[in-house]
Amino acid sequence: ETAVFQTPNYHVTQVGNEVSFNCKQTLGHDTMYWYKQDSKKLLKIMFSYNNKQLIVNETVPRRFSPQSSDKAHLNLRIKSVEPEDSAVYLCASSYWGRDTQYFGPGTRLLVL
Amino acid sequence: QQQVRQSPQSLTVWEGETAILNCSYEDSTFNYFPWYQQFPGEGPALLISISSVSDKKEDGRFTIFFNKREKKLSLHITDSQPGDSATYFCAASVNYAQGLTFGLGTRVSVFP
Numbered sequence: 642e643t644a645v646f647q648t649p650n651y652h653v654t655q656v657g658n659e660v661s662f663n664c665k666q667t668l669g670h671d672t673m674y675w676y677k678q679d680s681k682k683l684l685k686i687m688f689s690y691n692n693k694q695l696i697v698n699e700t701v702p703r704r705f706s707p708q709s710s711d712k713a714h715l716n717l718r719i720k721s722v723e724p725e726d727s728a729v730y731l732c733a734s735s736y737w738g739r740d741t742q743y744f745g746p747g748t749r750l751l752v753l
Numbered sequence: 754q755q756q757v758r759q760s761p762q763s764l765t766v767w768e769g770e771t772a773i774l775n776c777s778y779e780d781s782t783f784n785y786f787p788w789y790q791q792f793p794g795e796g797p798a799l800l801i802s803i804s805s806v807s808d809k810k811e812d813g814r815f816t817i818f819f820n821k822r823e824k825k826l827s828l829h830i831t832d833s834q835p836g837d838s839a840t841y842f843c844a845a846s847v848n849y850a851q852g853l854t855f856g857l858g859t860r861v862s863v864f865p
Contacts, residue, residue, distance in 0.1 A: 686851065731796050731797070743799065745796050
């Protein structure tokens with residue numbers, strides 16, 4: 642039973658375009674995350690966010706930015722995509738102060 | 754440098770056997786260790802987790818053994834089933850707000 646929803650499932654775009662991915666959770670959590678899973682299956686945290694603070698992994702390029710309208714939604718915008726941005730982007734959520742995170746199915750991005 | 758290491762990279766067992774997946778970590782401040790199961794095309798799903806104050810956690814056919822002194826842990830899957838065929842990720846965290854640090858995963862194949 643999926644409680645973290647992501648759209649689209651798959652997106653193909655060209656270098657330099659702007660893309661935006663959506664994430665919604667129905668678990669009542671107050672903290673959300675974005676992870677990047679590369680071609681070697683390595684998962685790396687990009688952002689964690691709740692209404693109190695945004696924590697950014699310092700290795701994340703500035704063209705990436707999270708956007709939140711409320712605690713149930715956290716979108717990811719990429720301003721000008723690069724070929725190395727091709728990956729699966731996974732959204733997750735948890736309660737603030739709790740370690741257990743629940744993941745969505747991911748959005749696969751292919752940059753041509 | 755990989756903060757969380759997993760071995761083996763892949764593992765094949767017969768139905769009914771016990772699969773043993775290993776994980777080690779560098780940062781002694783890590784205090785929470787979840788294992789996630791991921792099927793192709795899906796997001797990771799939390800399987801079982803342990804905190805650093807425990808040395809064993811059991812949930813059905815899945816058991817985590819934790820050795821804090823050696824900074825090692827292992828996941829045992831007893832009575833392996835073909836449906837257990839998936840990639841298993843060991844993860845660690847020291848601060849929930851900074852997200853999880855993942856290993857590269859172990860791909861498990863269970864043959865009937």
